Amino acid sequence: MPAAPDTAARKAKIREHVLRKYDVNGDGKLDATERAAMQRDRAERLKQYDTNGDGKLDPMERAKMRADRKAQKRAARAAAGAPIAPVK
Numbered sequence: 001m002p003a004a005p006d007t008a009a010r011k012a013k014i015r016e017h018v019l020r021k022y023d024v025n026g027d028g029k030l031d032a033t034e035r036a037a038m039q040r041d042r043a044e045r046l047k048q049y050d051t052n053g054d055g056k057l058d059p060m061e062r063a064k065m066r067a068d069r070k071a072q073k074r075a076a077r078a079a080a081g082a083p084i085a086p087v088k
Helices: 005-022 032-047 059-080
Strands: none
Touching: 005 032
């Protein structure tokens, strides 16, 4: 079954962001060195939420990370003067 259009668009946007950030040589794909840099950054971001130190996020840690990311996005939109969506 194909992905829903909004899911496909979201995945494309994420891919574009990842390539823009980590594709140092500009070839449109991540080589081993670029993937390693991405994985190091991800591990560092997750480490701040892994309060029990087990190397993975449990539901409470994941909820905290999502809440922080949502707050960061809202703050960025507010700083840019964009309308802020209501909190759900």
